[in-house]
Structures are given as C-alpha cells and as structure tokens.
Amino acid sequence: MKFCSCCGSSDIEYKIPEGDNRLRHCCPRCDAIFYENPKIIAGCIAQWQGKILMCKRAIQPRCGTWTLPAGFMENHETIQEAAARETFEEATARSSNLELFAVYNLPHISQVYIIFKADIEDGKASSGIESLETEFFDEQDIPWSDLSFPIINETLDLYFEDRKRGNFSMHTGEMMHDHERAIQIVRY
Amino acid sequence: MKFCSCCGSSDIEYKIPEGDNRLRHCCPRCDAIFYENPKIIAGCIAQWQGKILMCKRAIQPRCGTWTLPAGFMENHETIQEAAARETFEEATARSSNLELFAVYNLPHISQVYIIFKADIEDGKASSGIESLETEFFDEQDIPWSDLSFPIINETLDLYFEDRKRGNFSMHTGEMMHDHERAIQIVRY
Numbered sequence: 001m002k003f004c005s006c007c008g009s010s011d012i013e014y015k016i017p018e019g020d021n022r023l024r025h026c027c028p029r030c031d032a033i034f035y036e037n038p039k040i041i042a043g044c045i046a047q048w049q050g051k052i053l054m055c056k057r058a059i060q061p062r063c064g065t066w067t068l069p070a071g072f073m074e075n076h077e078t079i080q081e082a083a084a085r086e087t088f089e090e091a092t093a094r095s096s097n098l099e100l101f102a103v104y105n106l107p108h109i110s111q112v113y114i115i116f117k118a119d120i121e122d123g124k125a126s127s128g129i130e131s132l133e134t135e136f137f138d139e140q141d142i143p144w145s146d147l148s149f150p151i152i153n154e155t156l157d158l159y160f161e162d163r164k165r166g167n168f169s170m171h172t173g174e175m176m177h178d179h180e181r182a183i184q185i186v187r188y
Numbered sequence: 189m190k191f192c193s194c195c196g197s198s199d200i201e202y203k204i205p206e207g208d209n210r211l212r213h214c215c216p217r218c219d220a221i222f223y224e225n226p227k228i229i230a231g232c233i234a235q236w237q238g239k240i241l242m243c244k245r246a247i248q249p250r251c252g253t254w255t256l257p258a259g260f261m262e263n264h265e266t267i268q269e270a271a272a273r274e275t276f277e278e279a280t281a282r283s284s285n286l287e288l289f290a291v292y293n294l295p296h297i298s299q300v301y302i303i304f305k306a307d308i309e310d311g312k313a314s315s316g317i318e319s320l321e322t323e324f325f326d327e328q329d330i331p332w333s334d335l336s337f338p339i340i341n342e343t344l345d346l347y348f349e350d351r352k353r354g355n356f357s358m359h360t361g362e363m364m365h366d367h368e369r370a371i372q373i374v375r376y
Binding site: 006036040073074075078103110112172 | 189190191192193194195196198207210222223224225226227228260261262263264265266267268269288291293295296298300302317358360362376
C-alpha cells in the first residue's frame with residue numbers, strides 16, 4: 001500500500017495503531033487504518049457415480065495441473081453458494097447436497113480452505129473459463145502425481161479414507177510451512 | 189475507496205473488470221483491481237463447571253450488552269488461534285480443547301461466524317480492554333434479553349439443545365435479513 005485510499009496521501013506508515021497490537025497500514029493525514037484479514041477459499045469435492053469431479057487449471061499458479069473446483073468466496077454470498085458457484089464457473093457443473101467436509105487453515109498464506117462434499121446428479125461437466133479440461137475420476141485414475149496443491153491431495157485422501165470406512169465426517173487441520181519451506185499437514 | 193492505493197489516482201471506477209462478473213474498484217491509470225472478500229469472526233462458547241463464559245461489551249456496536257468472546261480473524265493465524273486469542277483479549281481467559289461447533293453465514297454483512305466449543309479449565313476470567321464485565325453463567329442466569337447479536341442467541345440455543353441431548357455436533361446455518369430487515373435464522 002503506497003497511497004491512502006481515503007485521502008490520497010503518500011505518507012502511509014506501517015505501524016501498530018494505538019490500542020492495537022498488530023502492524024497495520026495507517027494514514028497519519030486522515031487517521032484511516034487499513035486492516036487485512038484472511039480469505040476463504042470455498043469449493044466442492046463432488047461425485048457422480050462414485051467418480052470425483054476435477055479440473056485441469058488453465059490459469060496460474062500451477063497451470064496445467066489438476067485440482068478440485070474452488071476459489072475465493074465473494075462478499076454477500078454464503079460459503080455454500082461460493083462453493084457451488086466455483087463448481088459451476090470452473091466445470092459448468094451443478095452441485096447439490098452440499099455438506100461441510102473439511103475446514104483447513106493455511107496460515108502461511110492467510111487462507112481458510114472450506115470444502116463441501118457434494119453430488120453432480122446429472123454427471124454433466126465441461127471446461128469453464130479457468131479450466132483446460134474437466135473429468136470425473138475413479139480413485140485409481142486420479143492424476144495423483146499432477147495435483148495442483150498439497151491441500152488437494154489431503155482432501156482426496158480424507159474423502160477416500162472416509163468412503164472406505166463407510167462414514168463421512170467433518171475434518172479440520174492445518175497446512176504449515178516449516179523453516180525449510182517443506183509442507184507439513186496436521187490433522188486436528 | 190476514493191484513491192488508488194497503488195498509484196494515488198483519484199479516477200477510481202466502480203465497474204466489472206474484463207473477464208470478471210462482479211463490480212470492483214478499479215484504477216484505470218495503473219490497472220489495479222481491488223477485491224473485497226468476506227471476513228471471518230472467530231470465537232468460543234467456553235464452559236467452566238457447566239457455566240458459559242460471557243462478556244459485557246465495552247465497545248460499539250451494542251456497548252453494554254452481553255456476548256460470547258469473538259472477533260475478526262487476523263492474517264497468519266489459524267481460526268482456532270483467533271478464537272483463543274479473542275477469548276484471552278476479551279476475557280483474559282485461557283481456552284482449551286477447542287472443537288468446531290458452528291459455522292454460520294452472515295451474507296448481509298459479508299461475515300462468516302466460526303465458533304468453537306471450549307473449556308476454561310481454571311475458571312479464571314476478567315475484563316479485557318473491550319469488556320466491561322465477564323461472567324460464567326448457568327443457563328438460567330444468562331441475560332437472554334440483553335444479548336449483543338441474534339447469532340449469540342442462536343449459538344447459545346444450539347449449545348444447550350446439544351447438551352440436553354447429551355451429544356454435541358457441528359452446526360451450519362445462515363442469518364438472513366428479509367425485505368423488512370427482520371432477521372431470520374435458517375439452520376441447514
């Protein structure tokens with residue numbers, strides 16, 4: 001942040017405001033304080049005839065790798081609406097029966113990842129603007145070595161573990177980067 | 189937003205950027221697009237000897253009414269850390285055994301409310317800077333007519349219903365404003 005979005009001043013200071021305990025961008029001219037907060041990524045692990053809907057990313061980062069339909073939740077929608085919207089935007093697929101499945105913290109990038117178990121009742125899907133391909137995969141056909149993000153592996157693992165047990169439950173956990181920037185997943 | 193925080197231009201346009209489908213603040217001079225996303229409110233419904241920890245608000249809105257300790261999640265923390273931090277900041281109470289209890293949408297104010305069931309093992313609490321008083325209440329002593337927000341009533345209702353059933357579960361729902369601005373709570 002280089003300029004105050006309220007008054008246009010270029011004298012932005014990065015400091016702890018009075019009565020606060022965190023660094024914020026502050027404008028000494030108009031006293032505006034600019035807060036930044038974590039963002040929610042909402043999406044679906046959606047099945048049709050036991051196969052999982054996945055999308056090959058047409059955008060960076062990780063263009064060309066496979067992911068679950070998910071993206072930034074927008075203002076004035078519910079998490080469920082965001083997950084269904086992303087599933088439609090990325091795979092033109094209509095999801096139903098959404099149930100909360102995983103709530104994972106990604107504190108190193110200030111994101112919270114909220115995934116719903118869902119059904120695509122008509123089995124219809126095709127590439128949205130952010131996808132190169134869409135496909136419903138059986139477990140053994142999932143492109144495990146070519147997934148977009150570690151949280152996608154984790155979500156698929158949780159799903160198939162639950163399915164084998166015959167009981168789906170809600171999962172929470174955290175994706176951490178250690179000092180060597182290796183990724184570590186902790187299930188709470 | 190009156191000025192671009194990247195280049196200081198005052199020619200901010202509120203329009204749908206190319207390839208997007210929502211109104212955003214856009215800078216035609218430097219092409220910056222400013223996204224706004226929902227915020228997470230994290231908190232605890234924390235018990236000690238069966239009594240629930242509540243705080244009398246020392247700040248607006250709803251100064252002087254009773255609430256559960258909760259507040260905006262910050263960057264680079266987990267939801268659980270945010271909930272525990274808010275419980276400490278507002279009630280100087282150390283929470284433990286956090287379990288996800290309620291995930292509610294508040295789309296009219298673009299918030300997602302995430303509450304954890306927790307324990308205050310030593311029963312210690314006192315007013316933090318944002319509280320006038322703190323108290324552990326038995327169900328019958330809760331100031332039901334003087335709660336801060338409808339979502340606080342809902343959380344307490346869910347908690348005591350679960351406790352009576354002898355089984356705590358995870359709850360999802362939505363708080364809506366209808367056209368007359370009356371509040372309606374939907375449990376999913």
